Every structure is written in structure tokens, then in C-alpha cells.
Amino acid sequence: MKTLVVIAHPNIETSVVNNRWVEELKKHPEQYTIHEIYKVYPDGKIDVEREQKLVESHGNLIFQFPIFWFNCPPLLKQWMDDVLAHGWAFGQGGDNLQGRKLALAVSAGIRNEDYSDNGRYQFTLEQILVPFKTTALYCKADYRSFFAFYGAEYEPSKSEIEQSAHDYLEFLKAL
Template sequence: MKTLVIVTHPSIDTSIINKRWVTELKKYPEKYTVHELHKVYPDGNIDVDQEQKLVESHGNLVLQFPIYWFNCPPLLKKWLDDVFAYGWAYGSNGGNKLMNRKAALAVSAGISQKDYSEEGRYRYTLEHLLSPFETTFLYCNANYRSFFAFYGTEEAPGTENEQFTGELEKSSQDYLNFVDNL
């Protein structure tokens, strides 16, 4: 079955990393469904039934987003709160729609990887900061497969820089490999 990639970026058109990842994913529509929440729900009103059916019709689930105040963008949090409902995602009343479904995260982090360390500026690793997502998937009996990250775009040179362009291209290919091997 195809992998569903829920992309939540408040300004995807000006994004560098997430936009590039989306472009790469869309080259393979037979493997991935790219679902951009801000384009589908510009008003923030989520069609829960439609979203649940979309998740159910796919094998794997990837949440792709930029780290936003050390968390996910608000629309993704709302999506999780609304879509991962009792009786559907968890609970004694048939809530098993995520059971054994492979799930992962793909995040762009503006801050450098060294700043996301116990010795770094913010004293927490990205793994630590993303642990609520892991816990959510575990609570829903999904098969959490960790995360893919691109660090340091906050201080990265412009896209005209050959080194950065090379890193971006490598990241795009590594991302597809990560998703393919969930």
C-alpha cells in the first residue's frame, strides 16, 4: 500500500526543505500520497471523517513538518487532536485504526544539530522534543519508526550555495530512502 505523507507547513511556497521534499515525493505518485493540510484546510476546519478514511486507505503514515517553537505547527496538532479520536485511533470501543501501522516523522529543524543536544544551547535533543509524537503513536498501538531530520536551515547560506544545494539534494534522496524503508 502507498504511504500517506501529511505535510503541515504554514508557508510551503517559501519553504526550502519541506518544499523540496514535497517536490521529490510527488515524482512518485504510485508510492506516496502527499496531503498538504494548509492547502486542503486553509480555514483550519478539518473534515475528520475524510481524514480518517484517507489514513485507513494507506499503509504507512508520515507526518512532515518544520519544527515550530520546538513542536509542530498548530494545524498539525489540531489534526492529531481531531483525527486520532477515541473509538477510531484508541480506546475500548474499536479504536484500532492505527494498530501496527508504520508511522514516522520528517522534520526540518532551523537550529543546528549541536544546539539540539544535552550540551547544546537548548539542552534537549530533537529525539527528546519529538517524544510526545512517539508516545502518541505508541498509545494508539502504531509501529513508530522514528524520525528523519534536516538540521540548521536557520543559519544556512542561500540556495545559490553549491554546498547547501548538494546537502538539500542528498537530504531529498535520503528522505525517500527513509520512507521506503519504514
């Protein structure tokens, strides 16, 4: 089955990294469905039934987003709150994520070394993303960690961005 990639970037057109990743994914429509929730729901009103059917019709589930205040953009949080409902994603009868591979693809504005026990923020990106892993575990999904690009705020070179697009696809293929 195809992989559903939920893109949660409020300004994808101005993004350097996430936009390049989307371009790369579009080269493989037989493998990836790109779902840009900020474009689909500009008013923030999520069609829960539509979203649940979309997830059900795919195999793997990827959340792709830039790190916002050490979390995801607000529409992705709302998407998760609404779509991953009791009786659908967890609880009695809520088995639609059970065994489904779930992973993250994130771009971080700051450098890798800033995300360390001794770094500027004193937490690793893995630690910051624990709520996503916990959500996956709670829904009995098969959490497969995350792919990250660090230093997006520091004007990465074209070759760094190109390499990240290649590495992102390799990460997805290895799921």
C-alpha cells in the same frame, strides 16, 4: 499500500527544505500520497471523517513538518487532536492505527549540535519529539522514529538540500 505523507507547513511555497522534499515525493505518485493540510484546510476546519478514511486507505503514515517552537505547527496538532479520536485511533474499537508504521520528517532551523544535552537547548531532537512517539505507542502504531534536516535557518547549500531529499526517500523506503 501507499504511504500517506501529511504535510503540515503553513508556507510550503517559501520553504526550501520541505518544499524540496515534496517535489521529490511527487516523483513517486505510486508510492506516496501527498496531503498538504494547510492547503486543504486554510480555515482550520478539519473534515474528520474524510481524514480518517484517507488514513485508512493507506499503509504507512508520515507527518512532515518544520519544527515550530520545539513542536509541530498548530494545524498538525489540531489534526491529531481531531482525527486521532477515541473509538477510531484508541480506546474501545479504536484500532485504525494499530500496527501501522508511523514516522516523522522534520526540518529544524537550528543546527544538530544545538539539539544535544550540552547544546544550546539542552535536549536532543529525539527528546523534543517524544510526544509523537508516545501518541503512536498509545494508538498502538509502529513508531519508526524520524528523519531530520538541521540548520535550515543557516542557508543550506543546494547540495545539502538535494542530499536530504535523496536521504528522505531512502528513510521512507526503509520503513
